[in-house]
Amino acid sequence: MLSLLRQIHGEQSAIEEQLQLPNKKLEFFQEFFKKYQYGVMKNYYEMDKCDLILASLAADDDSIPFEELEEIINSNRLFFEGMDMDMYQTFADTYINLVERNTLNEAYFHLINGFVPSEEECEEDIDKKTISLLMQLAETYEIPYRDFAKILKVFEYELALNTNKDGFAHAELPLMHALSITRLLDETKEKYLGFSDVLIDPVYKKHMTSSLKQKTKSAMQGIKTAVEEHMSRLKRYYELLASEDKSTRRRLVKDQSQYGKVEQDLYQMLKFPETVAPEKDILKLPNASIRIAALKQVYSHNLAIYQQKENEYNQLAANDASNYRILLANYGLSPSDYEVGTIMNNPLVDVENMLEQLQKVDIKTPTILLSILQTSNLETVSNFVGLVQKGIITTSALIDNLSALDPTSKDYENMMRNLSLVQQQKLNPRYFSTNLESLLADHQLFKTNLEILGKYDLVSSLKTGIDSSFIGKENLQEAIDTLLELGYESNLEECLELLNHKDRFARLKLLKSLNMGVSTTEELLTVLTTEKFIVPDSMIKDYLYNAVPFYLPTPTGSTTKRNMDLSKLDEFQTSSRTYTIGGVIISKNKVSSNLATQRQFARPSDRLLHSILSGSYLSNQEVESVITTLSDKKIYVKK
């Protein structure tokens, strides 16, 4: 592109130079007709002979450039001024002789180099003598030989015309014609002027016969006609020359402008690579090589744009609803217009890829595929298929939680963040994959519940294959505390899935209050999962009696900041997670959590008792037993 722009600049400069160059020939003719006003005979008599010769030669042909012709005439001015028809004929004969004897070059050689043949040479060689005569002629006119040699060129041109224009009269030869005109002018100048005098002088006019008058007048008219014809011819040439010059200049200006436009077009191409470039200006450039080079640039530039457009077209054409329908039909799907519309949010190629991947994990049911395609995208599907292939989640779990495949859904965000947390904590993601509910849980809740499991030293109870949806449920700590305080610590360690049934823990409380406690984990699961429990769940609260609220110390409003020393309770510790106080099991973490939040007690021992009892379900006897035991140990002071 840059080289093309340089070329264009070069062309523009050349045109500019051309426009700046004077048209010497035209200027000469302008001057010529200024000096010798056309149609005014009187001016012609004062005409410079060399001007007429130059004008005549210049008007006839362009074989010799005007500047050179002018230079030849000027440098041989004396010769041309003195030239008459005889001299012309002699010179012409000499020239023809040189040509015929094939010594023209030799003559040039002598004249240009100033090698004057010796007398002996002249005597021996007639050609040399001819050359010598030419050189003498130059000397006669005091013209340097080198300049005089150029006259030969004029005759070369003059006589070549004669040769070429076979049968033409001498009048056709410009130099001869000019000489003829000057001769006529010279001959008639005096007559013309004399005639005028006669016409003016009444005496002479009186003695002049009418016949003479008539003859003189006719002769003058003939000369005038001949001169005017010649001048007219020169004038026509001048006008043609002026017209040609004008036309040439106009063309040059136009070309220059055209190069300017193309230059602009090329700069636009560089500046706006996405805009189609025009070729019309280029086609008007005069320089073919530049034209082709510029066309190549336009072609390449535009083709790049067109190819992008072609890609867009191909993609859009491929993404046409009918193409979606065809693809979906291959997978047994026949969606409605609405469904196709939503699926078209994904490019066709992505939809195809999604379908292929889903097939790999055995998701083939049309309604499920349709649902996924409507809400998901390739990246999300790939992520999930990857998880299935790694065994982190199961296909059925995925099918049960299709909302997770919607990348804009909270479920998706939660799942990704939860999996990331699992990875950070170096836990096996399969612990949470049986039921995706846990992985889809609110991330903050998931994180908190993992911390709770850690606090209760229950992380090691997480196993692959268990339903760990409890990790995504609220109040996990309360659920663990309940099981611990009901005496199911070992069952909990054995089977964390018990926590999934915390909504039915009231059943266990009821059975305990009825002294119908269950012991094995299987029995617990049966109680928690049966649909035929002895009391409907919605009614259990009416059957439960909890003495704790009747015994809890009442908050005073004043705050004690004294830290309770929990080590006092160490003697009641029966496991890493529980105390057993007066036969009543109390969750250690519950006590410490309660202590951290319950401050509004005047007596620290009230605060401790409140922390121990709060959240428990106990009978009167159990509460009494706790209080009595603590009192006996002087940990709690009865009011």
Place this chain on the structure above:
Amino acid sequence: MEFIILDLDTATEEQLKAAIECNYRTFRLMSSKIETLKKANEQALKKAQQKKEETFHQEAPVEEVVDDIDAEFEEEVAFFVSDVKKLPEEAIEENIESVLPSRKHYEYERLLKRIIAELFKDYNEIEEYMLTETMDPEEQEELLHDQAIFLRKIKAISKQLTLTIEEITQTPAIENELIFVPTSGGNIRVFDELDHIPSNYYKKFESLFASIKDGTFKGVKKMQGSLEGLAEVRDIPSGSRVTFMRLDKNRYAVISAFVKKSDNNSGYQKMVENHYQSYRQQETALKANLDNPEFLELHKQYELELFRKLSPLATSKSPLSKKVVQ
């Protein structure tokens, strides 16, 4: 619609010119088609969006409230709890079994546990009352006494739950006796009624009468309000019902047999009330005859006749006696 690709090293000016022009035409055509496709796709997406919005604006389906109450079980519980609560304190331990469902009842254990829960609920209500209310010693003593009764009953029922197989086998199985209530005209009402019921219902009725006899009380329901003491056993799918009243420890007055699918029907209510009133008029006479061996024997005969009528495989073809010998 393809673009002309040239080898620029050899391409002539004419070829370049032609390719540029031709490619431009193709480009224009392609651009136009792209616009058309885009518009079509936009319309499809817009349509989809509209549909989506319409879908979202539809009223959310009303979440179905899952009723976890097993109505049939609750009615059975109410029937038995009522009898347990009425059980006099004098011989709780001895008589408890008579007011409990038969061991043959398919939900025997569940029922017993629930009865315990009901008794415990009452016990706890007293406990809470005593904790929260001030009372005089007399009242307190009375409440403690009531609590003690509840505890005795709970203990007695709990014992039933913990009986060993040997203990159970030593205990004779319950066999209640049926006393057939006559109409004002002297006919046994259930016989009259069964005569008007298609025989394809008989199998159901047979099981209902049998459930009164063996103490399982199929689908039992205790009537409320003015029908105090009246109960019915039901085969809910077919609507077969038998109303009855407890006369003593193991004798039940069979009042009526009929088919009615809905409980909430004024005709049904009216009919039951009429039968109840009719029974009430004869209750004293019936109870007075419970020590009369002849009376009991007669009703044993009725009972045999009843089961013969209801069981198509019954051997005896003798017609049921319809007249009651008072």
